Amino acid sequence: MGWNSANRIFDPVARALINTGADDNTKRKVLGDLIGELQEGDWDTGDESLEDFLDDPAIVAAFHDRNVHTQDRSCCRRTVLAEAQDRITEALAAKFADGATEADMYAVYHLADGEERTRAVTAQEAGQVAFEAIRDLIGGTAP
Known part of the structure; x- marks a missing residue:
């Protein structure tokens, strides 16, 4: 799989957690684990997904836990x-x-x-x- 495709895995999961009202700890844990697994598969566009979720501190924290930042560090x-x-x-x-x-x-x-x-x-x-x-x-x- 091309690892820009990983955005198509991550983004719907993150949106589903938001839409179902998952608490911040759940979002951070679930998405942090997912980010880690996608990184193991050489996900190299995580920063693009991060940009789509900058308004959610728990999701930003999940990315930061895995050392993923936006290119301009606005996150x-x-x-x-x-x-x-x-x-x-x-x-x-x-x-x-x-x-x-x-x-x-x-x-x-x-x-x-x-x-x-x-x-x-x-x-x-x-x-x-x-x-x-x-x-x-x-x-x-x-x-």
Whole structure:
């Protein structure tokens, strides 16, 4: 079989898993095993199939597990962006959403007459939480 033909094996299986609502772990395992077997048969156009499924992180991960990337590495950028978005969302939710303490959700300031007021979190404070999540993701340090 010509191994561009392997795309005709892989693509329908991947679409079937998507259409049946398979969970991400199942897609990653089943497709990872399939990719490995097709590679054993000298599949040399896996990157073309990968391009058709860039919107599915589990399928991208299955390809990455088998060291298959798009020629321009756009698959890697999407993966990093998706992870950054997840980290920021988690950090903001932990700091400001349900389950956060009242002290985290509001800032208290004191008026000259001794009264206390509260204010909602500022965009700058939320931005700092997002910045810290990104910094933790890439392993950097604050400027």
